[in-house]
Amino acid sequence: MVSEECRSIIDNMCEYGCNGISRDKLAEFIDYVCYEGSAELREYLRQTANNIATDIFGNKIYIRGLIECTNICRNDCLYCGIRKSNNNVERYRLDKDDILACCKEGYRLGFRTFVLQGGEDPCYTAEFVADVVSNIKKDYPGCAVTLSFGEQEYETYRLWRDAGADRYLLRHETADKQHYARLHPGEMDYDNRVKCLYNLKELGYQVGSGFMVGSPYQTPYNLADDIIFLTKLEPHMIGIGPFVPHSDTPFADKSQGTLTQTLVMISILRVLFKKALIPSTTSLGTIAHDGREQGFLYGANVVMPNLSPVGVRKKYMLYDNKICTGEESAQCISCLEKRVQSVGYRLTVDRGDYME
Numbered sequence: 277m278v279s280e281e282c283r284s285i286i287d288n289m290c291e292y293g294c295n296g297i298s299r300d301k302l303a304e305f306i307d308y309v310c311y312e313g314s315a316e317l318r319e320y321l322r323q324t325a326n327n328i329a330t331d332i333f334g335n336k337i338y339i340r341g342l343i344e345c346t347n348i349c350r351n352d353c354l355y356c357g358i359r360k361s362n363n364n365v366e367r368y369r370l371d372k373d374d375i376l377a378c379c380k381e382g383y384r385l386g387f388r389t390f391v392l393q394g395g396e397d398p399c400y401t402a403e404f405v406a407d408v409v410s411n412i413k414k415d416y417p418g419c420a421v422t423l424s425f426g427e428q429e430y431e432t433y434r435l436w437r438d439a440g441a442d443r444y445l446l447r448h449e450t451a452d453k454q455h456y457a458r459l460h461p462g463e464m465d466y467d468n469r470v471k472c473l474y475n476l477k478e479l480g481y482q483v484g485s486g487f488m489v490g491s492p493y494q495t496p497y498n499l500a501d502d503i504i505f506l507t508k509l510e511p512h513m514i515g516i517g518p519f520v521p522h523s524d525t526p527f528a529d530k531s532q533g534t535l536t537q538t539l540v541m542i543s544i545l546r547v548l549f550k551k552a553l554i555p556s557t558t559s560l561g562t563i564a565h566d567g568r569e570q571g572f573l574y575g576a577n578v579v580m581p582n583l584s585p586v587g588v589r590k591k592y593m594l595y596d597n598k599i600c601t602g603e604e605s606a607q608c609i610s611c612l613e614k615r616v617q618s619v620g621y622r623l624t625v626d627r628g629d630y631m632e
């Protein structure tokens with residue numbers, strides 16, 4: 277593939293999305309743009325993505341307060357630091373009052389979206405989470421509640437939605453069944469994950485999906501399939517970040533995803549999903565000191581500062597060297613504010629719902 281052809285692929289994607297480009301071409305394109313020698317082409321892609329984001333969102337970056345509610349998980353994803361087989365994790369679970377206290381602090385600091393995330397903790401029952409959600413919605417009627425508690429039954433998702441949950445994050449992780457099976461234990465089923473995502477859409481959630489960049493065994497074909505999967509799902513939010521190994525997992529010795537590849541994927545997603553809410557993730561900030569700032573320049577428009585109680589942050593280690601685990605929430609916001617401003621953007625307290 278040559279640079280000229282790549283430029284016309286970028287231009288075509290802008291106009292027609294993925295239509296007219298085959299999976300193989302898409303994989304070849306991703307591979308070529310990520311290649312070291314393609315700096316000029318990457319800059320063309322970045323500018324294209326950045327222009328789209330600016331046209332739609334101006335210089336706004338949306339914030340969501342992330343509350344890491346529980347690190348207890350019944351699953352055993354091979355990449356994840358809080359997998360159930362990791363006996364070195366000190367487990368914790370926030371109760372209702374803890375979570376409400378985080379929201380109170382978050383509201384005071386200006387947050388209007390709370391993201392409740394956690395492992396698939398059997399004690400976080402359908403009823404418990406529904407009760408927490410309805411309390412948050414009662415206390416902060418103008419705020420959005422996003423949940424991220426993995427795969428659940430349709431009826432559970434319905435209960436949570438009825439309790440007032442607005443959004444749900446569930447990354448598909450990889451859209452290739454064989455690749456999925458290499459990242460997850462046998463009990464976990466790709467088809468169920470996909471089913472969950474479609475159930476969430478049916479229930480009227482704003483849905484976020486996504487994948488890790490540079491996960492073990494990933495090829496450019498997998499990334500092409502991830503994009504094609506997302507064009508079918510049409511999510512409102514897309515979260516991607518580099519894979520970062522965790523030393524107490526079977527993937528301890530695997531190499532981490534690269535900054536370049538992650539930034540390229542953010543730009544491609546922005547070009548294809550113009551209105552999507554795309555975070556510049558903590559993992560991106562972990563592999564490079566200015567990773568999140570670069571994420572904005574490549575088309576990301578969301579950040580998720582940590583609102584978890586400081587005492588639990590180091591226990592929610594999905595991967596090694598995770599940043600923001602020692603700061604107070606207020607510090608995290610002012611740090612981010614500076615970072616966002618350093619590249620010409622500003623944080624906004626808008627709820628930042630998906631614009632249909």
Ligand code: 5AD
Nearest residue numbers: 355356447518519520521559594595
């Ligand atoms: N490196 C990067 N991202 C990870 N996640 C889990 N483990 C890792 C890791 N080692 C991501 C997964 C999950 C999200 C909450 O965090 O994609 O969906």
Ligand code: FES
Nearest residue numbers: 600603608611612
């Ligand atoms: Fe958390 Fe900088 S964003 S400390």
